Amino acid sequence: MLKCRTVWKKLAPLARASSTVCRQNVRRTGLTSSRIPACVPVAHMSTGPAGGGRENQLYILLVGAACVGGAIYTYRTVKGDSQRYQDRIEEISSRSYKRATAEPATPIQSEPSVILEPEPEAAPSLEPEAAPSLEPEAAPSLESEAAPSPEEPSPPAPDAEVAVPETTELPPAAEQTTTADEPVVEASPEESAEPAAVPVVEEEPSPPSEPSPFELTELPPAPVVESEPAAAESPAAEPTEPQPEVVAQSGGPAPDSLKVPSHTPYLLIGGGTASFAAARSIRARDPGAKVLIVTDESDPPYMRPPLSKELWFSDDPSVTETLRFKQWNGKERSIYFQPPSFYINAEELNGAENGGVAVLTGKKVVHMDVRGNKIKLDDDTEISYDKCLIATGGVPRNLQVIERAGEEVMKKTTLFRKIEDFKSLDKVSRNVKSITIIGGGFLGSELACALGRRSTEYDLEVVQMFPEKGNMGKVLPEYLSNWTTEKVKSEGVKVISEALVKSVVCKDDKLEIKLKDGRLVKTDHIVAAVGLEPNVDLAKSAGLEVDSDFGGFRVNAELQARSNIWVAGDAACFYDIRLGRRRVEHHDHAVVSGRLAGENMTGANKPYWHQSMFWSDLGPDVGYEAIGIVDSSLPTVGVFAKATAKDTPKAATEKSGTGIRSESETEDTATSPVASLTLAPTVEQHQDEYGKGVIFYLRDKVVVGIILWNVFNRMPIARKIIKDGEEHADLNEVAKLFNIHDD
Amino acid sequence: MSYCKQEGKDRIIFVTKEDHEAPSNAELIADDPNDPYEEQGLILPNGDINWNCPCLGGMASGPCGSQFKEAFSCFHYSKEEVKGSECIDNFRNMQECMQRYPELYPQEEDKESSQAEASSSSVSAAPTEGSALPPETDSTPATSTSDSTSLIDNQTAS
Numbered sequence: 063m064l065k066c067r068t069v070w071k072k073l074a075p076l077a078r079a080s081s082t083v084c085r086q087n088v089r090r091t092g093l094t095s096s097r098i099p100a101c102v103p104v105a106h107m108s109t110g111p112a113g114g115g116r117e118n119q120l121y122i123l124l125v126g127a128a129c130v131g132g133a134i135y136t137y138r139t140v141k142g143d144s145q146r147y148q149d150r151i152e153e154i155s156s157r158s159y160k161r162a163t164a165e166p167a168t169p170i171q172s173e174p175s176v177i178l179e180p181e182p183e184a185a186p187s188l189e190p191e192a193a194p195s196l197e198p199e200a201a202p203s204l205e206s207e208a209a210p211s212p213e214e215p216s217p218p219a220p221d222a223e224v225a226v227p228e229t230t231e232l233p234p235a236a237e238q239t240t241t242a243d244e245p246v247v248e249a250s251p252e253e254s255a256e257p258a259a260v261p262v263v264e265e266e267p268s269p270p271s272e273p274s275p276f277e278l279t280e281l282p283p284a285p286v287v288e289s290e291p292a293a294a295e296s297p298a299a300e301p302t303e304p305q306p307e308v309v310a311q312s313g314g315p316a317p318d319s320l321k322v323p324s325h326t327p328y329l330l331i332g333g334g335t336a337s338f339a340a341a342r343s344i345r346a347r348d349p350g351a352k353v354l355i356v357t358d359e360s361d362p363p364y365m366r367p368p369l370s371k372e373l374w375f376s377d378d379p380s381v382t383e384t385l386r387f388k389q390w391n392g393k394e395r396s397i398y399f400q401p402p403s404f405y406i407n408a409e410e411l412n413g414a415e416n417g418g419v420a421v422l423t424g425k426k427v428v429h430m431d432v433r434g435n436k437i438k439l440d441d442d443t444e445i446s447y448d449k450c451l452i453a454t455g456g457v458p459r460n461l462q463v464i465e466r467a468g469e470e471v472m473k474k475t476t477l478f479r480k481i482e483d484f485k486s487l488d489k490v491s492r493n494v495k496s497i498t499i500i501g502g503g504f505l506g507s508e509l510a511c512a513l514g515r516r517s518t519e520y521d522l523e524v525v526q527m528f529p530e531k532g533n534m535g536k537v538l539p540e541y542l543s544n545w546t547t548e549k550v551k552s553e554g555v556k557v558i559s560e561a562l563v564k565s566v567v568c569k570d571d572k573l574e575i576k577l578k579d580g581r582l583v584k585t586d587h588i589v590a591a592v593g594l595e596p597n598v599d600l601a602k603s604a605g606l607e608v609d610s611d612f613g614g615f616r617v618n619a620e621l622q623a624r625s626n627i628w629v630a631g632d633a634a635c636f637y638d639i640r641l642g643r644r645r646v647e648h649h650d651h652a653v654v655s656g657r658l659a660g661e662n663m664t665g666a667n668k669p670y671w672h673q674s675m676f677w678s679d680l681g682p683d684v685g686y687e688a689i690g691i692v693d694s695s696l697p698t699v700g701v702f703a704k705a706t707a708k709d710t711p712k713a714a715t716e717k718s719g720t721g722i723r724s725e726s727e728t729e730d731t732a733t734s735p736v737a738s739l740t741l742a743p744t745v746e747q748h749q750d751e752y753g754k755g756v757i758f759y760l761r762d763k764v765v766v767g768i769i770l771w772n773v774f775n776r777m778p779i780a781r782k783i784i785k786d787g788e789e790h791a792d793l794n795e796v797a798k799l800f801n802i803h804d805d
Numbered sequence: 806m807s808y809c810k811q812e813g814k815d816r817i818i819f820v821t822k823e824d825h826e827a828p829s830n831a832e833l834i835a836d837d838p839n840d841p842y843e844e845q846g847l848i849l850p851n852g853d854i855n856w857n858c859p860c861l862g863g864m865a866s867g868p869c870g871s872q873f874k875e876a877f878s879c880f881h882y883s884k885e886e887v888k889g890s891e892c893i894d895n896f897r898n899m900q901e902c903m904q905r906y907p908e909l910y911p912q913e914e915d916k917e918s919s920q921a922e923a924s925s926s927s928v929s930a931a932p933t934e935g936s937a938l939p940p941e942t943d944s945t946p947a948t949s950t951s952d953s954t955s956l957i958d959n960q961t962a963s
Binding site for chain 2: 317339342343344345346347349350400401403404406416418419539540541657660661668669671672696697698699700701703706751782783786788790792793794795796797798799801802803
């Protein structure tokens with residue numbers, strides 16, 4: 063009340079003028095009667111100089127309330143800001159702790175909290191060096207932060223068991239390598255760090271290798287990098303194991319504001335197949351090119367198809383670690399496009415004489431400034447570029463019913479896309495009794511077949527459900543889709559077609575999926591393979607167009623979005639000169655478009671012309687390659703070879719006579735001219751009827767898509783037919799070009 | 806005898822081997838070998854080397870890319886009687902570089918240098934064949950995978 067009084071005094075002249083208006087309003091709105099009782103106690107208590115008017119006192123109340131409200135708001139904002147700030151600092155320290163356990167290269171943010179600790183012990187020159195690396199707001203308050211919380215530095219350091227002086231020396235060793243005093247300052251802390259690190263070697267392989275990557279910034283990266291982790295990890299770990307770790311250490315979060323180049327001629331956003339293909343293309347065409355790949359994943363570029371195919375069929379029990387698979391030609395390879403020694407460290411990029419490809423893992427690009435030709439990372443680092451490629455790919459879609467079903471259900475759901483999803487699904491498949499795959503497209507069917515194969519080994523029930531009538535219902539014509547579904551069933555999968563999921567609940571640690579038609583499916587784990595949402599997060603800040611029909615960034619036939627910006631891979635909605643505007647989510651397309659984007663970034667100015675293909679295998683009987691627009695809603699013409707015994711791959715490998723004899727008997731009768739008319743219906747029921755052939759997809763009588771069904775090495779012919787874009791009167795004649803009867 | 810049936814909008818034709826023995830009368834448009842849009846083989850129409858050829862794998866783009874390009878260019882343009890005889894230094898540089906990355910170039914040294922020369926001579930002899938075919942004649946899933954390691958695979962294979 064006193065407050066009101068003083069304020070009233072100050073605002074008196076203004077108040078009087080406006081109070082008349084107020085009075086009139088109050089009268090008009092008829093609030094008087096309801097307000098007055100509330101006002102009365104106020105009126106009695108405040109003996110304002112104006113005296114008298116109820117309306118004046120009402121006004122006092124209103125103004126007073128406004129001031130009080132303003133004061134409260136200001137107080138809250140200030141408090142909240144400081145609270146938020148504190149939370150942020152804690153988050154940064156905990157983030158650095160998480161990073162330290164995964165990849166022991168200590169990021170700079172944790173160092174400030176540590177830096178002030180060793181100040182009395184180590185060189186005082188550390189602090190001025192630390193300062194430029196800190197964000198301005200962090201520095202001043204951290205001095206006060208470090209003092210009350212000396213315990214904070216220890217958790218960020220990986221080895222909590224080791225005494226504090228050792229932990230505080232390891233991070234300074236790490237941070238110092240980035241400053242000019244590297245050789246001098248490095249020596250002393252490392253001497254003490256090394257003996258401290260050695261006893262810890264057995265317990266935690268990560269900390270001892272922490273000083274080594276930073277030593278290595280002086281030495282040629284490859285040979286030393288490989289020997290150091292081998293030395294550090296005394297328990298015999300596979301040589302392949304430390305490599306991804308080392309990549310993460312040397313190319314990963316260790317680069318912070320000091321280590322990340324502030325400018326790069328070629329910037330590739332996203333570290334997948336398209337990005338890698340572009341990097342290779344740029345390096346091939348621009349001698350000495352410096353290419354920086356920025357990815358939010360923790361792995362360097364790798365290929366996705368084996369994650370749902372070959373890796374599941376591997377006999378190697380450690381396949382989840384090695385990620386190696388056997389190719390068709392029998393040779394083994396890793397899913398990573400190149401081993402870590404192929405890439406150079408981000409901080410060495412600008413100095414590299416012949417250029418190179420650097421991969422920055424664990425960093426997300428959050429903002430793109432097209433006018434200024436620069437991007438901003440999630441740690442506020444800015445990188446400017448000359449040419450930029452956006453190859454951000456996509457994120458798996460989820461069913462709304464699952465998202466709404468809550469935490470319990472989400473914990474038992476896998477959205478399959480990355481290496482970590484493969485690892486976790488592999489583990490799950492060994493530990494549960496039943497897995498349900500929702501989705502009948504490529505990914506869903508391939509995973510169903512892969513898990514179906516395991517079903518006998520691990521006593522696992524594999525269920526696949528989808529809204530269509532058969533597997534690949536949106537790709538294959540109905541007769542072929544039905545045939546494929548039978549094949550999938552024979553792989554050990556329980557297929558539930560025409561299934562629309564209505565709700566999912568978690569009951570007694572099991573998931574219950576209720577379908578719209580009332581059926582109930584009980585399962586332990588769900589894999590949702592219901593499509594990919596292209597990642598267009600940068601469209602807003604960059605001001606790039608997003609396609610409303612297909613999703614993804616809209617680019618022209620040369621994959622260009624703006625003058626210095628190209629988009630490739632799953633995220634690109636591009637104009638195909640032959641087939642029209644489309645967006646393709648296949649591996650070969652990522653390779654082809656990535657390569658094309660790389661060519662265009664180095665001045666080629668070529669449109670999308672070489673048609674990409676895709677393939678899928680569903681068990682030992684069904685394998686197909688396809689090219690172009692393969693949509694089951696288009697009219698199709700399928701030309702199939704009348705199967706003889708030797709055509710199925712299974713029959714080719716079969717040694718026993720019985721299977722072949724029974725098949726060839728029916729074949730013999732079927733091929734005789736008279737019998738063929740009457741026996742044609744029985745041939746239809748024959749299992750191998752769609753053994754091999756070619757299917758043409760037509761749009762306005764022009765072939766726009768071709769599937770080669772169990773027919774291989776003919777893709778160039780298919781590509782040619784689509785490129786020509788001609789109307790063919792008799793597609794049987796076109797089918798002759800493929801020689802489907804030959805092997 | 807082939808027969809044909811229609812299921813809605815989809816047509817299905819079954820053909821015997823004899824049916825397909827007669828040559829096709831389907832007409833395909835002749836390809837223009839100089840079409841700039843097409844994927845080029847190892848040797849471009851103007852005689853230059855196409856460093857972006859999938860057949861080279863990662864050779865021209867890796868850490869030893871520049872050494873490889875120098876050596877191979879020297880060899881390609883060499884007019885000596887023994888082709889490439891003046892390029893020994895370039896090849897030695899390349900070999901030294903490759904020795905520093907045994908993971909990426911996993912051959913033994915003497916095999917590697919001789920194979921590099923052998924492959925470059927065979928490759929320049931048959932330029933158009935080096936085009937899109939190697940990645941594709943390798944069977945399907947290796948199509949794109951061979952893209953990245955084809956030359957390394959070739960070396961280990963031969």
